[in-house]
Structures are given as C-alpha cells and as structure tokens.
Amino acid sequence: MEVVETGIIGLDGILGGGLPKGRTILVAGPAGAGKSTFGMQFLYHGIVSGGESGIFVSFDEHPEHVREEALNFGWNLNDIEKDNLLVIIDGFSPRAGVSSEEEYQTPVDVDELITQLVEIIDKTSAERVVIDSITALALSMTDEQQIRKQILKLSAVMSSLECTTVLTSEMRSGVVSRFGVEEFMSQGVIVLNYEYRNNVAIRSMNIRKMRGLKHEMSERPFSITPNGIEVYASEQFYF
Ligand SMILES: Nc1ncnc2c1ncn2[C@@H]1O[C@H](COP(=O)(O)OP(=O)(O)OP(=O)(O)O)[C@@H](O)[C@H]1O
Numbered sequence: 001m002e003v004v005e006t007g008i009i010g011l012d013g014i015l016g017g018g019l020p021k022g023r024t025i026l027v028a029g030p031a032g033a034g035k036s037t038f039g040m041q042f043l044y045h046g047i048v049s050g051g052e053s054g055i056f057v058s059f060d061e062h063p064e065h066v067r068e069e070a071l072n073f074g075w076n077l078n079d080i081e082k083d084n085l086l087v088i089i090d091g092f093s094p095r096a097g098v099s100s101e102e103e104y105q106t107p108v109d110v111d112e113l114i115t116q117l118v119e120i121i122d123k124t125s126a127e128r129v130v131i132d133s134i135t136a137l138a139l140s141m142t143d144e145q146q147i148r149k150q151i152l153k154l155s156a157v158m159s160s161l162e163c164t165t166v167l168t169s170e171m172r173s174g175v176v177s178r179f180g181v182e183e184f185m186s187q188g189v190i191v192l193n194y195e196y197r198n199n200v201a202i203r204s205m206n207i208r209k210m211r212g213l214k215h216e217m218s219e220r221p222f223s224i225t226p227n228g229i230e231v232y233a234s235e236q237f238y239f
C-alpha cells in the first residue's frame with residue numbers, strides 16, 4: 001500500500017512510512033490533545049517536503065488563529081497560501097454567524113463542503129485534506145444514519161481523488177467518537193491523549209487501527225515541541 005509521510009518524527013516509523021494514501025484517518029483526542037497541530041503538521045510537511053498541496057478546513061477556529069498558532073511552530077502559512085500550495089477554508093465564521101474576509105468559506109454542510117473541496121482540488125491538485133473537526137460538521141446532522149452516510153460520502157469522494165484525508169474528532173470521557181460512528185467510517189484511527197502523573201502532563205499517542213497496514217498497538221509518549229509533534233519510544237514513557 002502506498003503511504004504518505006506525516007513528517008511527525010517517530011510516527012512515520014511506527015506506521016511503516018506514513019499514512020495510507022487516499023484513505024481517511026480519524027485523529028481523536030480531548031481538548032488540547034494536539035489534534036489541530038497534528039493536522040497542520042501533516043499538511044505543512046506534505047507541502048515543504050513533498051510538494052503536495054493541501055487544504056485545511058477550519059470549523060473550530062478562525063483561520064487567523066490557525067495562522068498564528070502555526071507560526072509558533074515556524075510554519076509560515078501566508079507564504080504557502082500565496083502560492084496556492086495551501087488553502088484554508090473558513091468554516092468557523094459561517095458557523096459562528098459572523099462575517100469573514102477569508103477568500104474561502106463554507107457553511108456547516110457536507111454536500112457543500114464536498115463541492116468546494118472538489119473544485120479546489122481540481123484547481124490546486126491538493127493531495128492532502130484536513131477537516132478540523134468532523135465533530136463540528138456532525139453536530140449539524142440530525143441522526144446517526146445521516147452522519148454515517150455523509151462521512152462515508154466525504155471519504156469516498158476524497159479517496160476517488162486520491163486525497164489523503166485527516167478528520168479530527170473531539171473525544172469525551174475516553175470515547176473515541178462522539179457520535180459512535182466516526183471510527184468505523186474511517187480507515188484508520190489515531191488517538192492523542194494526556195494524563196497527569198505527579199502533576200506533570202504526559203502526552204501519549206496510540207494507533208487504534210490502520211486498515212491494510214501492519215503497525216504496533218502500544219501507546220507511545222509524545223510531546224509538542226517548538227517544531228511540532230515528536231513521538232518517542234515507549235521506554236521513555238516510564239521515567
Ligand atoms: N509552540 C508550542 N510549543 C509547545 N506546545 C504548544 C505550542 N503550541 C501549542 N502547544 C500545546 O498544544 C496544545 C494545543 O494543541 P492543539 O491546538 O493542536 O490541540 P487540539 O487537540 O486541536 O485542541 P482543541 O480540542 O482545543 O481544538 C496547547 O494546549 C499547548 O499545550
């Protein structure tokens with residue numbers, strides 16, 4: 001199976017090279033776990049290292065904040081946006097009911113989003129897409145059946161365009177998918193978490209599933225450094 005590098009140090013090795021190309025991966029975790037950082041690091045790496053364009057759909061944060069936070073990791077998004085290597089779609093302002101000066105905007109609607117993604121992919125040849133978060137998108141849907149159908153549709157369209165897609169998902173009380181279906185609708189699930197030990201927060205990453213790839217199931221410690229996410233060997237977990 002063809003894989004695409006995430007650029008996350010320590011993770012590509014565990015995955016046998018990277019995420020399966022053209023598949024949909026769920027990155028789940030509680031608030032502040034590093035989901036958005038994971039998504040942006042994946043896109044940024046594809047752009048600067050592989051020349052693969054990307055699209056970041058932001059429902060949870062204003063694009064200006066996304067740009068500011070990325071800059072903290074040394075990722076200057078303005079430059080790559082100018083070159084059309086990265087497109088940020090503002091799903092936040094329409095959702096919050098405020099006006100936006102962003103070039104790309106989307107309402108909280110899967111069909112509309114798919115149409116826009118297809119147009120942008122056609123224009124920029126994007127090969128990586130991040131939707132931050134699928135939870136926000138699913139909140140607009142009425143029932144489990146619809147969520148299931150819409151996520152499958154999104155995933156199928158992205159796959160037909162050979163786009164590798166990361167969906168971030170809010171995790172509450174240890175339950176991977178808020179609506180109980182997201183994890184089954186995606187080809188892979190990576191859980192980011194943290195716990196406190198002696199008042200120190202320890203972050204961990206766990207590949208819950210990755211259809212078609214041989215990978216380890218153990219929990220790995222990771223940290224968010226000034227360069228982004230870095231995953232460590234398990235031995236370093238117990239200190
Ligand atoms: N430059 C940085 N250096 C080190 N750690 C950072 C840096 N920037 C952010 N962090 C850490 O990363 C956390 C946020 O990561 P991120 O926004 O990716 O999480 P998230 O899972 O998307 O959160 P949310 O559920 O709120 O959207 C912060 O709470 C902070 O602990």
Ligand SMILES: [Mg+2]
Pocket residue numbers: 035036037060132
């Ligand atoms: Mg986030």
